[in-house]
Amino acid sequence: MVGVMQDVAEAHQRLHVTEARVQNNLSRINELKQEAAALLASQKKTQTTSSDTTAAVDMLIAQPAPTAGGPRRGGVHRVSSDER
DSSP, X not given: OHHHHHHHHHXXXXXXXXXXXXXXXXXXXXXXXXHHHHHHHHXXXXXXXXXXXXXXXXXXXXXXXXXXXXXXXXXXXXXXXXXX
């Protein structure tokens, strides 16, 4: 009878250790779920920003190219000796 009581006491202690591990694992799972949700939200925000940037670049590309005789952007127009 004493042996059975010791076995029950040991099993009870192992049960408490196992329950603590399960609780820690569940807490970690919840932390990971929160991290995953934050990463997904961040990724969606980045994709939105990327698509906005892509749309802006596409709009710039769609603009007609400046003509050879048209005004130059930036820089200085230097007059050659032939143009003087």
